[in-house]
Amino acid sequence: MNENELQIDLIIHRCLKSRITHEYKELCNIYKNNTILLLYNSETLKVTITINHMSDVYTFIINEMYPFYSPLFYFNNEPYSHYLRVPSQRFSEHIKKYTGKVCFCCSSLSCKYNWSPAVKLRMFIDELNKIRQHKRNAAYKILADKIKDNYLIDDIDLDSFLFCKSYV
Secondary structure, three states, X not given: OOHHHHHHHHHHXXXXXXXXXXXXXXXXXXXXXXXXXXXXXXXXXXXXXXXXXXXXXXXXXXXXOOOOOOOEEEEOOEEHHHHHOOOOHHHHHHHHHHHOOOOOOOOOOOOOOOOOOOOOHHHHHHHHHXXXXXXXXXXXXXXXXXXXXXXOOOOOOHHHHHHOOOXX
C-alpha cells in the first residue's frame, strides 16, 4: 500500500469514527434510561451498536463503507427484512388500502435505492415504529371487519369510532 492509499484509508476511518461517535451520542440522548452497547472489531472493521429499549432490542452492524452503504439492522435478533414482510394476502390488501404501499421492503431505508449518507440510525427505529403502527392498525381493521360482519348492523360506523377517521 503506497502513502496516498494509506492516507485515504486513514481519512475514511477517521470519518467513520466521527460519524459513529456522533450517531452513538445521539442514540444515547434519545434512549437515556436504556442499555446501549458499542462494540468495535478492528480486524473486520465492524461496529455493533445494540440498544435494549423496553422489551425490544435494536442492533446495527456497521462496516467500513458506512455511511455510503446501509448498515445491517436487526430487530429482536431477526433481520429487519423479516419484519418488513407482510404475513398474508388479506393483511397486504389492508396495508395497501390504507398506506398506499404494496410492500414495506421497497420503501424501507434499508433498500439500497432509498439509502443515502444523510440517513441516521435513529431513522431506522422511527421507520420501524411506523411500520409497527401500520401493521397494528391493519390487524385491528381486520378484527373490526370480522366483528361487524358477525355482530353489528350496517348503520353502525364502527371504523370511525375505533380508528378516529385516521385509518378508515
